[in-house]
Structures are given as C-alpha cells and as structure tokens.
Amino acid sequence: MNLSSLNEKLPLFKGLNDTYIYPIMEALPTSFRIGMKQTIVTDVRSEGGGITTLRLHLKNASILRHLKAGQHIELGLESKGKRICRTFSISSSAQQSKEFGYIEVSFKVNANGALTPLLNEQTVGSKAVHVNKPNGNFTLPLHPAKEKSVFIAAGSGITPILAMLEEAAFYNLISQCLLLYYVKDGEHYPFKERLSALHAKGLSFKVMPTKQTGHFALEHLTHDNPTSTKRCNFFLCGPGNLIETASQALLDQGADRSQIFHEHFGLPITAQHKPIPAEDNAMSAHTVFLTRSNSSFNSPANTSLLISAENEGLTPNFGCRIGACHQCICRKNSGRVLNLKTGKVSDNGPEDIQLCISQAIEDLSLDI
Amino acid sequence: MNTPNKDQLSKFAAELDNLRNTVIDQLGEKDARYIIRLIAIQRSLDLCGRIAIAIAFLAFSGTLAWLIAALGILLLSSSKILDNMEIGHNVMHGQYDWMNHPTINSRVFDWDNAGHNESWKRYHNHEHHTYTNVLGKDRDFGYGLLRLSNDLPWKPKNLWQFFTFINLSALFEWGVAYHELAGERVFFGKKKEDSNLPISDQQLKKDFFGKAGKQLFKDYVFFPLICWPVALQILICNVIANVIRNIWTGTIIFCGHFTEGAHTFSEDSIKNETRGDWYYRQILGSSNISGGKFFHIMSGHLSCQIEHHLFPDVPSSYYRQLSPKIAELCSTYDIPYNTGRFSKQYFEVVKRILYYSLPEKWQPAYG
Structure with a gap:
C-alpha cells in the first residue's frame, strides 16, 4: 500500500498530510512540490521538424497505472517563484511507460512561450520538472470491434497518435491501421524513424506534404482506403479546421459520430504565438469554453468575463466586482486574459483569474 | 492640516503607483x-x-x-x-x-480561525478595504459594538464599552466571524437599505456554523479526545492558546484603525473619489506601530497598516521597506503619517474607547 492510496482511504491521514507533512516537505530543499509528482529529466532529443522530445522518469510511477495511449499530461516548472503549467501529449507508448516508469512528451518549442524554451538540453538531470496525473479521452476504444482504424494527423498532432499506434502494434492490431499524416516537408518530418518501424510492422501510412497535397480532402482517404466508412473508427488530431473539415466529410460519407474520435490541438503546442498586442485583441469577441459544464459563451469586446457570463444568463460567484474581494476567482485552463486593473496580459497556461477584472483577448477555457 | 488639492493628490497617487509597480516587478x-x-x-x-x-x-x-x-x-x-x-x-x-x-x-x-474564509474575503477585502473608516459603510469601525466617534449616536451600552472591548479582545475571532457575517442582520433580521449581497442568508448561516463547528471540534473535541485521560487539561490549554491569539490579533488590529489620529469619513465625502483621494483616505484612516522585524512578522505586517491599506495585494514582507519611502512622500505632500511605539498607540486606543463611551455633552476636552 502506498501513500496515495492511503490518502484516498483515510481522510484523517490525508488531513495530516495536507496540514503538516506536505507544507513542511515543500519548504525543505527537496524537489517535492504540493499537488505535483516528482520526476527527473533523463533525455532531451530533437525529432526533426522542430519537434523536441523530453523523457521524464517518475519517482513514483503509480500514476501511470491507468495510463492510456493518446492521453496528455500536465508539466509544471517554477520560474521566478511562479509555477508555469502546460499540458503536453504523451508520445511514448503506454506499455513502455508502465514498464520503465517514464513518459515522453513531444512539443514544438515556442520561442515566445513561457515553458517550452526552458525545456532544452540543459534540463537533463534536472528535477525541476513536475507532472500531474495523465488525463484525456482521446484513446483507443477498449474493444476495437471495427475492421479498421484510420488516423488523421496534422503537424505536431501526431504525438498522441504515435502513442496509439504503438499501442496497436503491441496488441498486434497495427496491420488494421491507416495513418494520413499532413506535414510541411515530405522529406524531413518528425518521428520519421518511429513511423518507419511501425510501417515495417504493418502500418499503412502516407505522408501528405501540404504544399503538394493541400489540406485534408476526402479523396486522400478513399484513394488508399477501400474499406467502407461504416466499418472504420476515425482518430483525428490537429488544428481545429482539420478536425472540422474531416469530421464533416466523414459524417457526409455516412459515418456515425460514435466512430469519430478527435483531439483539438490548438494551444499550447501548435499555436504560433506572436505576442499579439493586447489592445488589438481586446477589440474583438472571443469564445469562452466552460469545461465543467461543458458549455461555452461569447465574450464581446471590452467586456469583463463576469459581465459577459452574466449577459449570457450564467451566474458565477461574485462579490465586489472591482477586483478587491477575490470571490469571483476561478481557474483558467488556457488562453490569455487582459487584467483590467493592471493592464497586464496573463500567461496562456492554467492559473487563477478574477472574472470581474479579466477580459478575454483570445479564446479561453475555464474550469467552471 | 492642509488638505492637498486635486492636482497634488494625483501626483501623489502616481508616485505611489510607481512604488507599487517597482515591488510587483521584483517578485520572484x-x-x-x-x-x-x-x-x-x-x-x-x-x-x-x-x-x-x-x-x-x-x-x-x-x-x-x-x-x-x-x-x-x-x-x-x-x-x-x-x-x-x-x-x-x-x-x-x-x-x-x-x-x-x-x-x-x-x-x-x-x-x-472561526471566520469563514469566503465571508471574510467578502467583508474584509471589499467592505473594509474599500470603505476604510467610512461610517455606515465599514462595519469594522468599532465592529458594531464600540462607539469611537461622536458621529455615531450614543447608547447607554456605550457606558461600559471598555469592558465590551476587553471581551471582544479575548473572543476576537468570534466577534469578527459573527460580525463579518452581518450577524445582526442574519440572526435578527435587521435590513440595511442598500444591501445587495450576492449570497443568501441561508448560505451565510451555513458557512458560519460550518466553520464554527469545525473550529470547535478541532480544538475542543478532537485533540482533547485523542489524549483521552488528560482531555480536560488539553482542552484548557487549547482555550488559553486561542485566547492569547485573540488578544494579540485584536490588539494589533485595534491599533491599526482606532488610534487618536485615525480619521473617520462620511458616506457623502467619498462620492466621486479619485485614486488620489482614495490613497489619501487610506492613510488618514490607518496607523502604524513601529518595531523590529520579528514584531512585524508576528503582527502580519499589520503594524504597517498604512502600507497594507495602500497596497493590500502587495506581499506584506515589502511593507517594512516601503514604510520610510511612504513616510517621506507623505511629509513632502504634508499628509499626516500616523506611527508610534506600541505602548503609545495602544494607550490612544484605550483612551478613545473610554472617551467616546460618554455622550458628547459629558465629554471633557480631548487630550
């Protein structure tokens, strides 16, 4: 029996840990951090195509017990006393991760980002990177009753799919898989070697250099896949427009919604973040996704999140409405906001924001 | 005392904002x-x-x-x-x-502490910090129990308010918890005309009793019981520890707003208030206590009440270094900066409580 299962079973034990043990451990010169798991970076390598892979050995690998291929994980790093957290797709196979107690995440370094520029070769050996439990529903169905699994990936959207393909290879199902992979450069693209190895095991796979083939079109699929749409499962991962076009095309072909699995790969990995002037962005409306209620609302220009939520008939908790009382504070998952009190623009990762003095300057996801 | 004019106050505000930003930029x-x-x-x-x-x-x-x-x-x-x-x-x-x-x-x-964190944030962070020492707005002014200004009507109970003050100090956390909850209104149904609370009375009661129960259980049931044969002794010790904490916190907080020089304000005077006016009012309504680093930490830097009221969301460990800069700024603009030894400030509080326990016509000249 380990610590985390004791924590779940005995509230008193948890109380003791939360009140005394954890705060004291965090103050000691160890890499222990409240709310996250300790790791050590054992490898950083380039995958080509501007993608970097980071290998993290977990001190206690029990959180990987329920890991499924295709899931993502939150990485946290402290910079100037501030925790920066970002979610990354796990690119190592689930079997490998469980067996050796490590995970690999792959990402495109975003020079303007807060976290990825810090994850370079110098991180090897460091205990500064922490992780949370893996999460996500973009996984292979437990019983692959369908005859064929079709994967459509664009850019770094390949990462979760790579893990899924390796899972399929582990269960000897790789010959039933087809991958369409949209890349910039048909010669040098990320994970070339791992994909060739999977190809050798039976993966049907086609690299689609977008300069020649253009973005996704239905012919790309039907040309190589004579199987009827009804007998396939589809896994889409990439930017929003790829998912929209591909899903629509598949639905038009008679596919059922239950056959289509997808993962939006917007922030933070593929976003081409130029620091957009906050003033420009404050002038336009943005969509706010609410993850707990699984809904969304529109936040118009120059309006605080609290007011726009209320205009949409929502009733978030609030108090003073001037940024003083900290009652409307809520967790932001992603997206940047403008602080109307200080005029400062936030990070795009998860953090607490006050709804009454925050304005969306891009699409947001909030944990309410 | 000359009241600084609008122009001076806006310059003063700009200098304070500047000080604040310097600190915010170096947080790490x-x-x-x-x-x-x-x-x-x-x-x-x-x-x-x-x-x-x-x-x-x-x-x-x-x-x-x-x-x-x-x-x-x-x-x-x-x-x-x-x-x-x-x-x-x-x-x-x-x-x-x-x-x-x-x-x-x-x-x-x-x-x-007996105070529920949500209720406390609602009343303390918003009401008290925005409307500091504004009569009728800041319920922390005298906590609805003490009369500390002739602008408040005298009631017979004010005659023995010195003893109310002693009791309030010993039970400070409960006084604050109850009062922050708008106790009078929730329990006795008195309504404030312009009340627009974003929370129901039921929720307020639930929060109050939930937190109160938790606190009482922890110190007076749980910890005594796990040492069963000596439960009574443990209970007594826990009561003493809580009372010591209450007296200390209560005393520090009283010295922060109820000293002789701490001003009060009317609701009318804060209409159309600018940032400069607000800063000015925060300084006039607060008083500091001088002391060493240890003393400041044990008082949560509320001994730097002026700095705290100017910058409530700046980490308190910076108040000590801000204090001399703000005192200097205040002297440049001829704004009174109220500070003094603990004994001096505490004596002034006691004096103020005694003085206003009498109706205006019976009061001797102050001093």
Missing part, C-alpha cells in the same frame, strides 16, 4: 520561498505545540507538567498568530496569487 523566487518556509515553520510550531501539551500531561505531573504545557501553549498560540496574521490574512488578500500555487492562493487557502 525569494518571495515564494519566504511564504512556503513561513508556512512550514508555522505548521511545525503547531505540531510541536500540540505534542508538547499532550506529553506534558501524559508523561509528567504537577508543576512540571504545567511548565511544559505552558511552553506548548506558547508554541501553539504563536503558530495560530502566524497562521492568522502573516500567512492567512495576506494569502487571502491575494498577495501570493502570482505564484500560481495550488494551495497558497486566495481561492482555496483557509485559516485556523
């Missing part, structure tokens, strides 16, 4: 480690205090037991003071929200 690793370490120290004191009290009675007897218990009480009350003052109060003001830490933030942090 050092500040994060400060609060994390302080919390660890506080938790260790709490644990050691409770263990010392238990061992005192379980393993020793007679005078020696009470001597060891006294040490335990000292540790436990220091822990409670640190938790309420330098840690809880400041974290709940959002001073450390920039750390993006899962537990040290104003959204989830809770303290070892």
